[in-house]
Amino acid sequence: MSFFIEAGIRVVFAFVFLMVTVLLLVWVERKFISDLQNRIGPDRAGPFGILQTLADGVKSFFKEGIIPARADVVLFIGAPVLAMLTALLTFLVIPIGAPIEINGVSYSLAAMDLNIGLLYVLAMSSIGVYAITLAGWASGSKYPLIGSVRASAQMISYEAAMGLALIPVVMFTGSLSLVAIVEAQQGTFGGVIPAWNIVLLPSFVIFLIAGFAETNRPPFDLAEAEQEIVGGYHTEYSGMKFALFFLAEYINVFNIAAITTVLFLGGWSGPVFGPTVLQWFLPVFWFLAKTWLIILFFVWVRASLPRMRYDHLMAFGWKKLIPVSLVWIILVAVALGFREFGAPWA
Amino acid sequence: MSWFADLLGPFRGFAVTLRQVTRPRVTIKYPDEKRVKPDRFHGRHVLNRNLDGTEKCIGCELCAGVCPAKCIYVRGADNPPDNPVSEGERYGFVYEINMLRCIFCALCVEACPTEAITMTHLFEMSTTNRDDAIYTKDDLLVEPDGTPNHPQPDSKLIDLNELKIGDGWMRATSPSGRAAYAGVVQWTPSARTGALPAERGQSGQVNDEDSGEETDG
Amino acid sequence: MNELIATLVEPFDAAEVELRSYASSETTYHAITIPVSDWVGFALHAHEIGFDTFIDLFAVDHFTEAPRFEVTLNLLSMTAKERILVSTRVPYDGATVPTITDVFQGANFYEREAYDLLGVDFPGHPDLTRILMPDDWVGHPLRKDYDIGEVPVEFKAGSADL
């Protein structure tokens, strides 16, 4: 029974945390991009327009839900739900702070600490492709179809690159659990440089690039490419259904940033000091700080780069990222072999 | 180091975007802050009065004749001899502008021989029905003391002070291309703006001998 | 008349050439009138001797004058820096001018426009349909006998008899 209560608390907390984060995230993105573009940005709703996202959400909620005549109704409604679901589920395995010890019991700050966390993340993002593909197909319209075909091709390709980028991390840390991966990054190299996985720099870069593609963020937002195919898979969506896609996309952005932090930037690790409560919160703070930095980087990239063309995108994924990943895996394997067994000639 | 610069080339855009953060914003918070409009701005029309309170419009219908959009309707009437409305023999008995058709080309301002119709700096004229966009003489004509009227004076967007400035286009086009007339005041003062100086002109001098008095606006 | 223009009009006996100059410029252009029978031949000839840039093709409705429609072709020789405006007149009955889309691909849209707005027919044109007006439009609006139509301007005092 207590398991269910604990799980319930965790899930509710995770949900609320995500919703608040997304509200903030959309606002930060709009505000930061307006800074990058000499504009003021949203400033009407609340101080500095911080409630703008809430207002937009409320508006979407009350809008009429239009279903096109040729749409497949079940899938049309199901797709955004699926998108939202996978986005939410991905978050569950991400540890947002160091485990907290209360009364001698250690509570992990991930909603659940799966020992195959990394595989789970990849699985969820694979299912997320279905949401977009189905949305485009179920709309019964041409632009969404093109968008969804683009999306499925793009996300499957970049999933391969992403998976390959993760293998060195797994090899390095020896675990698929996200908590274990963070714990493996504690400590320092020579007491100065934090022992983060960012030393696997190629993996980090490839993972980040693949992350842009997985979340459909510019410069890889081909699936929605407003200037080319109007809105891609969500052309026909409006109201709450659109809002679900929108939320899912931003949750995914946060997820990718958080996973990057966990895998490469040492997760919650950072200097911890002070009383117990502060010691609980500081890891969370370090985690969020790193995550938000990556999110700001996402926004910065969005403001600075044009959109790639479809064939270039595929070529980039298959001809550049994946070969580089493969070579890098071999290099890491060799290096690890040296560390483990010593040089064969020695 | 040129190879290094070449290597950085693709990333220079990132520096440009980041640099903007420190720059001043180019957008403004519109209804709260308003742009300062230039002198010659073409905004809403007003019908002016002379300093003595008589109407400047003499009902000659030149503005209606020149209007490319045919949005001005004027009907003149003879001045009552005992209580003249305007300086001339006739005055504008009916004066209406359909603002939905107006293209703000200011040809009416150029055509008006008595500077009766001029343009102000107000452009917020949205209405919720077509009738309200037809401005009658009551809406257009300023009060004898120079206070302009507006059909929707209470609208939050509207800054009625903008109705008090203007006439720049009338001043600018008065010389009609003659360098000799640049910097010459060629109009009578109006109750709304008082006496207006001429533009500086090509010689850089304002010829104030005709204006008689210094302007206050 | 310079040499190039002389070569241009030489095979066409009936061609009349008028030299005009631009406003505030010393540059000139040539207005050439030819009979409609020479239309395609002239275009071909002009293309061959260097007037290979198609600029414009349009029609004018002279209405009161005898051959009612005038179709004008505007060609440019970029090497010689010369411009010619070649016109031909066709009557109201049988306002047909042979197409020159085989000589200048660019005439396609322009001939459609002339057909659409003035009703000049261009036999041989691959796709002579309306281009600016809706498909179901009746009449050719730029003709002088086409009613302009009028939208009454709303005024408050306009209808009242004051």
Next chain:
Amino acid sequence: MSDAPENMEAGEPNGDLETVQPEQTVEEARRTQHEIWVSGTEERMPFAHATDEGSQELLPSDLDPALDIQRGVAVDDDYVVPERVIDDERQIINMGPQHPSTHGVLRLHLELEGETVVRVKPIIGYLHTGMEKTAETLSYSQGSTNVTRMDYLAPFHNELAFSLATEQLLGLEVPARASAIRILMTELNRVSSHLLSTATMGMDIGALSMMIYGWREREICLDFFEKTTGLRMNHNYIRVGGVAADLPDGWEEDVVVLIKKVNDGVDEYEEILNENPIFLDRTLGVGVLTPAEVKQYGVTGPVARASGVDWDLRKAAPYCGVDQYQFDVPLGKHGDSFDRYKVRIDEIRQSLRIAEQIVATIPSGDYRSTDAKVTPPPRARINESMEALIHHFKLFTEGANVPPGTAYQSVEGPRGEIGAYIVSKGGARPWRLRWRAPSFAAVQALPAMMTDSLIADVIAALASTDPVLGDVDR
């Protein structure tokens, strides 16, 4: 009027295409396949597909000879027409008239195989407002309010072409200062138009910030226009005989500041875009237009110059004494989207260079013709001179009388040759005003640029061509 060309036989039936029967002519195919509603009746026949557009419809390729003609001529040797799959597998999508990047209401019928565009048909007319007809009802003094609205991004050029054509009919000499002001305003207009074009091109390719930066610098130009003419667009400033008003007080400083700011801004665009690998991927070799195609379709302006066609009316047929200023005509080599972008960027700099020279050399004196039959008298004269008053009334009611004749005048607009052809039969109104619109020709050349490219390239090609639909449809 039956306009089905006799020689156009329908090809063999290809697959089992819905309603198209074999041995039909194009005209018949149109009629049977697309029942459109007849105006004046309430009846409205359902369309066969969602993309049906009556006779504008993109027909199966064997029934539509028009597009094969539009497909480009004298193309390079490596121009390969891929083998067509059967028509059943084609997908036709409508890009526009409502689409985020069709620059207004341009409509492109695209036939796709996957993402590859097999055929393109531009459909125009959604913004047709009959301005050429309107011009026949407006006097020459009102005319510039009309023509300025055609290419609404190049209002000064339109006014200039109209005014020059009228002056050609009148045989009117324009004072030197007026000419200098005209050149100043048109060159700054070219700057503002090219800035907008560059900005929207960035936007269409997905560089969001470029959009804002371009508009930011354009705003400086518009502010100067507003200060001079009172309006930000559609100025009605360049009139027959000169310009309506002198430049405003302090204009020299404004122009100097403008030149500096815009130059700095253009530097930034080049920093963002020139070396950006994604931008280069998107534009290099995309939407190529060969010089032969340029000449065939009558494409002029930056698009033609990007293809290496050295033709600038400011050099070839100078107007308003523009030949006395030093400037270069930037040329491209490949005729692709990148070259068009680059030519525009370079033209901005050249125009600013002209503006710089005008600030230094502008003559003083009259800025409008003193011909009393064309220019209204100064305001002060109205009260003094009976004759002036009569002229004033005549000019503002009837307008300037123009002798009979025809005149053609072209100016180099931001999109190419803007030509005004006026037929006058005497009187104060043109008998016919023909407007040679540069965008019209450019839109016609779009299929040659876009065929056998990707959807993304369609956008890049369209954005770099920069058609203004107000100009196309007039």
